[in-house]
Amino acid sequence: MLLRILWGFVGPRYARFAQFVRRPGTVLDYLGAMGNGSERRYVGHNPAGGAMVVVLLVAMAAAAVGGWLLTTDAFWGSPVMQHGHSLLAHGVLALVVLHLGGVTLGSLRHHENLVGAMVVA
Template identity: 65%
Template structure:
């Protein structure tokens, strides 16, 4: 059995799965249960606020400085995926880091537009509702890409990344793996 190392701290894991749950609840309740939809949205907004803070002061692999890469690095990594030469990263790979930023920005914008729609100034404003729905659909598409990326990376590197986000542990780095 391979040696395992701790990567994701409990706060990152609880954040991740709580955000999954809050988005799923908000999506399911959007047309029928307005109060539940709003509370799920508020929970998502609070979770994003927490993650922004934890991305600055959290543990090594939770920090944005560890996984937010330049557009050129991300493009190079995506090219390496297409040619089958991508390296395994102990933390988030460059594409995964970009996806985290995209998911968080989209979720934050979704929360803001949802909240705006509850205010007197924007209640009934069609553009706010349409923007909110567009962002929800965009976020659903990003989630699909995220899950696809997790499956591809897991397959290519022979690693169960879903389990890693539950246990916090991944296979210890081998030759050529990126740990920084």
């Protein structure tokens, strides 16, 4: 996770946050266009993909911090913390499934291999 955050600042052009983090209105407009099949093609992350990267990083960080807190004296065995950590961990899994679905949808709609582009780039 820390490596991906670092990569977002010093990595190649299309891996950098400055290239794909967009305003919420832009993301919502893109999602609306996806709904009616009129979304435009982007080189690099589209607005929805960029938002997903940020949401995944935040959710993974929250799950990691929650897991770590469960090892401390203050929260050891806390049912509330355990439940919160479990919700976050399952939420991350759900986000990963959504992300994979979005990559598949984008690949099919734009007739390109997005996974291959990530590996080659």
